[in-house]
């Protein structure tokens with residue numbers, strides 16, 4: 166099926182419908198049991214999404230509306246270089262790679278090999294395995310290596326979504342790596358609302374709260390804090 170069929174993509178409907186659908190040999194179509202056909206140029210995402218739902222930690226996956234929003238942001242800023250700090254099973258990395266042109270690259274940081282193993286077949290089937298550079302080590306090591314390799318100031322988009330205690334460090338490294346006008350997206354900044362009044366023994370909420378307050382005053386960026394999902398901050402480098 167032609168990849169250039171432009172279709173309206175409704176994630177909620179599509180995810181619901183594909184539960185009753187099966188895969189066909191045709192790469193951009195999903196056929197349902199009732200013989201209605203839904204064309205969707207991003208159907209690989211749905212298969213990755215559904216596979217991830219089988220994992221016991223699937224709640225870690227970014228929400229569909231958030232992934233869709235970030236993919237469009239990537240298109241808007243013509244991003245060709247992105248980093249994901251915390252890839253998990255690759256749903257969002259795939260979404261970002263699909264939103265990029267052929268020369269686009271996503272550096273995907275993940276420490277758990279079981280998650281990486283889940284992601285790889287989806288990247289391959291979607292034809293974007295060459296666009297996604299999986300870094301199987303700590304994200305901090307990868308970010309430091311990129312800086313040491315002279316890549317500071319060359320990235321368009323960074324999505325921070327790994328261990329919360331390191332968020333501030335990831336943010337500082339990302340600021341180095343991102344170009345002027347590039348976007349750093351930070352997930353879970355509301356932490357189910359616990360950042361509003363963090364408990365004395367809740368270090369995660371405290372560190373997220375501290376980062377939120379730091380960014381509020383940070384003159385190096387323009388800030389947007391969205392109530393999408395569990396809270397999504399966009400920091401645009403000045």
Ligand SMILES: C[S@@+](CC[C@H](N)C(=O)[O-])C[C@H]1O[C@@H](n2cnc3c(N)ncnc32)[C@H](O)[C@@H]1O
Nearest residue numbers: 225226227251252253257275276303304326327
């Ligand atoms: C919330 S999940 C990421 C979800 C993913 N961004 C998505 O949208 O589907 C966080 C991931 O970060 C990984 N992670 C945790 N600490 C890490 C570290 N220090 N370096 C790299 N990855 C890490 C975890 O194994 C987990 O898969």
